[in-house]
Amino acid sequence: MAVALKGNLDDFGVAEIFQLIGHQRKTGLLEISSRMGPMRVTFDSGALVFAAPVGDSPDAPLGDFLVRCGLIDESVVHEKIRESRASARSLTDLLIADELVADRDMEATSDLMTRETLFTLMGMTGGAFEFLAGPVTHALAPEKLMVAEQVLMDGMRMQDEWLTFVSDLPGESEVLEILVSVDDYCDRLEDGGQGGSDRVRRVSGFVNGKNSIRQIIDRSRLGTFVASRILVDLRRAGLVDGVSPALRRGGKVRRAGAMRVFGFVRLALAAGVPLILLASVTAGLFLQRLDARSWRGQAIAYRPLEEARAQFARQRLHNLLEARRHGTGRWPHSLDFLSQGVWGEEEGLTQESGSAYYYMRRGDGIVLLAPRR
16 A cells, blocks of 8 residues: 655755655655646655656656757657557657657756756745655666765755856846857866866857757756856856847847957956056066166175174173172172173182182192182
8 A cells, every 4th residue: 555645845845855765765756746837756765766847748748858958849749749649659769769869869858857857846945745655667777766865965056056146147038149259268167177168168059149048058958057057157257148139139230249349358358457467567677677777776784793793792791690690699780890890800710809719739630629719
């Protein structure tokens, strides 16, 4: 008997649902309904099999994505869906058998549909869900299944990054055009070998002044998140911009020309300002070199003999103070005694009022002894 799990997304979000299904290794079908339309996600032992919007028929969402990606005409999809209902064969089998869509393109489109549905689900607020546990049938190999926890982490990361650039993305119906070639931009792009420049060229290839942002995203087959981020980066760099619907007739050529000039000016300023600064510095150094004869340089004062004498004087004063303390048993209160000698008389090894040095014979030699105190 199948076990159902129902709830409200305001109380139990999509992230919590995915986490629960992944931890408990559940198998079944998750259906979510919201203002963005119904969606369906299939799980096998906690791993995600596929995700798709709910259409009029099981194959309708995939057919819609094939049309949006530019792989097939909409009329052909409708014809094959009718044939699928009559023959009990799937849309995928019919299109591949008739060589209308290549097998690899079909697989890539199915994967894109899953990723796009998951991206929409992760940003969804409000709605209801129902999980019906039970066996599911699919032809995917186990290594191609997606771990629910990993899907959750990737989805949350993309939603966080999405908020950092979505404000600079025009509406999906806005038409974009190329202002400046992206070749130099791609050559300077440092992507660590991740194919970033190839993706930029792929997206920009559909920016032709006719395609809308939604069409550019769909035909690039990179997904809403990746393609949108590339478009925002190109727009921020001044390489692409939107064409206003009011200027699309008559004024489009003038506006496009003006925007191209503006783009070239921006690039010229970006490249020219450093050169101007470098030229200014070079000219200044050249003029200073011409006027070098009039300079009055100041040599660095370094007199080693004077420094040695000063150091010797400091050491001598230190030694005199030490001798005064050892001779009198106390430190002097001032340096007045230095004018009369260490002991107040002529400088010498001993005080005149004290005992003199003396010597004694010891063995075969003579030993000099200190004065008696």
